[in-house]
Amino acid sequence: MTTTTMREIEFRDAVREAMCEEMRRDKRVYLLGEEVAQYNGAYKVSKGMLDEFGPRRVIDTPISECGFAGMAIGSAMMGLRPIVEFMSWSFSLVAADPILNNAPKMLYMSGGQFGCPIVFRGNNGAGGQLGSTHSWAVEGLFSNVPGMKMVIPSNPYDAKGLLKTAIRDEDPVFFLESERLLSMKGEVPEEEYLIPFGQARVARAGTDCTLVSFGRPVNLCLEAAESLEKEGISCEILDMRTIRPLDAGAIVRSVKRTGACVVVDQSWSFGSPGSEVAALVHRECFDDLDNYVHRVHTADVPAPYAYDLEQEYLPNARRICEAVRSCLYRA
Amino acid sequence: MPVQLTMPRLSDTMEAGTIVRWNVKEGDSVASGDVVADIETDKATMEMPVYDDGVISRIMVEAGKQVPVGTPIAIITLEGDAAVDGAAPVTKSAPAATIASTTQMPTQTQTSTPAASVAPTAASVAHATSSAASASADSNRQRVSPLARKIADELGVSIVSLRGSGPGGRVVKHDVLAEAQRMKSGGARATEMVHVACATAVAAGGASSEIMLSSMRQTIARRLVESKSTIPHYQVSMRFNMDPLLELRTMLNVQLAPQGVKLSVNDFIVRACALSMAAHPFFNASWGGDRIIMHGDVNIGVAISLPQERGGGLVVAVLREAQRKGLREISAETKALAEKARVRGLAAEDMAGATFTISNLGMFGVDNFTAIINPPNSAILACGAAVEQPVVRNHQLVVGHEMQATLSLDHRVIDGAMASEYLQSVKHNIENPATLLV
Numbered sequence: 001m002t003t004t005t006m007r008e009i010e011f012r013d014a015v016r017e018a019m020c021e022e023m024r025r026d027k028r029v030y031l032l033g034e035e036v037a038q039y040n041g042a043y044k045v046s047k048g049m050l051d052e053f054g055p056r057r058v059i060d061t062p063i064s065e066c067g068f069a070g071m072a073i074g075s076a077m078m079g080l081r082p083i084v085e086f087m088s089w090s091f092s093l094v095a096a097d098p099i100l101n102n103a104p105k106m107l108y109m110s111g112g113q114f115g116c117p118i119v120f121r122g123n124n125g126a127g128g129q130l131g132s133t134h135s136w137a138v139e140g141l142f143s144n145v146p147g148m149k150m151v152i153p154s155n156p157y158d159a160k161g162l163l164k165t166a167i168r169d170e171d172p173v174f175f176l177e178s179e180r181l182l183s184m185k186g187e188v189p190e191e192e193y194l195i196p197f198g199q200a201r202v203a204r205a206g207t208d209c210t211l212v213s214f215g216r217p218v219n220l221c222l223e224a225a226e227s228l229e230k231e232g233i234s235c236e237i238l239d240m241r242t243i244r245p246l247d248a249g250a251i252v253r254s255v256k257r258t259g260a261c262v263v264v265d266q267s268w269s270f271g272s273p274g275s276e277v278a279a280l281v282h283r284e285c286f287d288d289l290d291n292y293v294h295r296v297h298t299a300d301v302p303a304p305y306a307y308d309l310e311q312e313y314l315p316n317a318r319r320i321c322e323a324v325r326s327c328l329y330r331a
Numbered sequence: 332m333p334v335q336l337t338m339p340r341l342s343d344t345m346e347a348g349t350i351v352r353w354n355v356k357e358g359d360s361v362a363s364g365d366v367v368a369d370i371e372t373d374k375a376t377m378e379m380p381v382y383d384d385g386v387i388s389r390i391m392v393e394a395g396k397q398v399p400v401g402t403p404i405a406i407i408t409l410e411g412d413a414a415v416d417g418a419a420p421v422t423k424s425a426p427a428a429t430i431a432s433t434t435q436m437p438t439q440t441q442t443s444t445p446a447a448s449v450a451p452t453a454a455s456v457a458h459a460t461s462s463a464a465s466a467s468a469d470s471n472r473q474r475v476s477p478l479a480r481k482i483a484d485e486l487g488v489s490i491v492s493l494r495g496s497g498p499g500g501r502v503v504k505h506d507v508l509a510e511a512q513r514m515k516s517g518g519a520r521a522t523e524m525v526h527v528a529c530a531t532a533v534a535a536g537g538a539s540s541e542i543m544l545s546s547m548r549q550t551i552a553r554r555l556v557e558s559k560s561t562i563p564h565y566q567v568s569m570r571f572n573m574d575p576l577l578e579l580r581t582m583l584n585v586q587l588a589p590q591g592v593k594l595s596v597n598d599f600i601v602r603a604c605a606l607s608m609a610a611h612p613f614f615n616a617s618w619g620g621d622r623i624i625m626h627g628d629v630n631i632g633v634a635i636s637l638p639q640e641r642g643g644g645l646v647v648a649v650l651r652e653a654q655r656k657g658l659r660e661i662s663a664e665t666k667a668l669a670e671k672a673r674v675r676g677l678a679a680e681d682m683a684g685a686t687f688t689i690s691n692l693g694m695f696g697v698d699n700f701t702a703i704i705n706p707p708n709s710a711i712l713a714c715g716a717a718v719e720q721p722v723v724r725n726h727q728l729v730v731g732h733e734m735q736a737t738l739s740l741d742h743r744v745i746d747g748a749m750a751s752e753y754l755q756s757v758k759h760n761i762e763n764p765a766t767l768l769v
Contacts, residue, residue: 288481
């Protein structure tokens, strides 16, 4: 076994390292999107990539998501492995037809003749006072579609390992980053590693209540668990890492031990990964539940612009604590 | 927009109420503040005022029927409203009903077809019908969380008689574990045995009949079973020489007669018990599971039996801050409460917050008896009559008055020696009644 050398890097560096390593490894992989090349990325994720890989593999596009996403899907069907960067997933909505109606269905509709090995990635969820139309959390809306995979990392280590797996995957992968996490630092090994899809991570072990989350809210769960521990409540936090596929086994095993489950999901509650998890737990853990599955989501309104309103609109540590106490009849 | 009246929540523990009487009929005009109905809760019969001026256009629940809190019971049409069929009423109940219930949300007008004769919103109809339909079946149905059921099976805990701490009385994991712990330690069961106790069938000859329980009878049954089955009761008795007190009382009543004051023996006993609390604070305390709660004020509950025409039963009226009150005030307040209880019925606040209770059957010629503690009190004093009898005073056999008083105590809070000391103190006050005057 080789020893690993750890260093601290930012989330954006982890994403870039994953893309660069895969582009060095496989000539078919290329990056396209708005300002990814000459400007080094709107959020500096692709910094230096134009210099290393040249303008044929790091491509600046016009402000035309529907056009460049559709073009990339075509290239994927013909054998390339594109990475499409959306500056924000909010902007992907104008490309709904290619990314939802074409890419995930292509393998099925072509009777297996054309696959679509493509990665769509970009910032998802509220970036902070960006208003209703630029603050989309698309996991609820998009994960409804069969044929795709959805990845939502919560930290730099997972971001790198999961993105490398995404680029090598044969299916379209929706990779949801967060503007609020891009500067987050975390330990990432120098050596290459991959993280398989469909394997949740126990972000914190505990005995009283299972918190199921993914992406940025995992960090809010960790914060909530700290303060709940002072009240004598021990939380187990599962970071799902991928929504499709979903590690149902990990959720069921944990809830059977704790007897209580709270889902924390930054998308709207109606028809969301959170409601899917709740249905799963009620079906698989019915006899093990001491209370119904409690859910913490963003409020069922368009994202507000005002700072204070937005903080209350999003899942936060206080609301998570309240849900856990209520679930344990300690409210 | 018409206003819908719903069964108000008139006490913390109220889940359903019985309309004892409607003071209005359909078509009557009402003004804000009018008392439209008398509602019997689990504790008392209370008046229900309205807060709108209008016409009672519909009475939906007839007198004598019990319905869950929040159930629509009547509709008031306001001036300018179309006929009641035309619009969705705004649901209202007494301001005490602050619970958030879907039926109490102001609702928006809906287009109603002629078939929708009473037009509450879909939500309130659904709520009303489901609660009405479930009232008989669901209010008695035991709710158990799946996990609680599973753990109970594993540990061999019977949940049939368990009362749950979760919402709506749901038995949850904590309740089963606590019960398992009690079974293991052989302690008192915090369970309700009513179901078990009433399961016995007797086949007696002759004509039998059944009397349905009033809310008060149900409450008495539930609370006393809970008290007797969870509190480790024991009793301590003492005899008091009543001659000095009776003599003083006769004198005072003669002198106070022009002022209309007539002190009862019980007034002296209330005062004696309250004064003795200062040195014996554990008699003014409650068991709190993992602690003992020491109360500040001495609120003495006085058991009052109700006449048959008010449905019988008994209530406990509460004299607040009894430690600060003199005989005259105790007497006046007790009389007022007893009068109110027998004539109009006590309000919930007249019966809340007792910290110690006295039950006196002396006026019925009872020598002595034991009482069941009134939770969350830790003690209750049962007094018999001051009986004229041969007694020994100063080594001489003479005729005198003696009264037997019996304390029932919660042994978790009060030990035998403490009980004896408290009774000694009360005895000293009673036998030296001048101490009660100042």
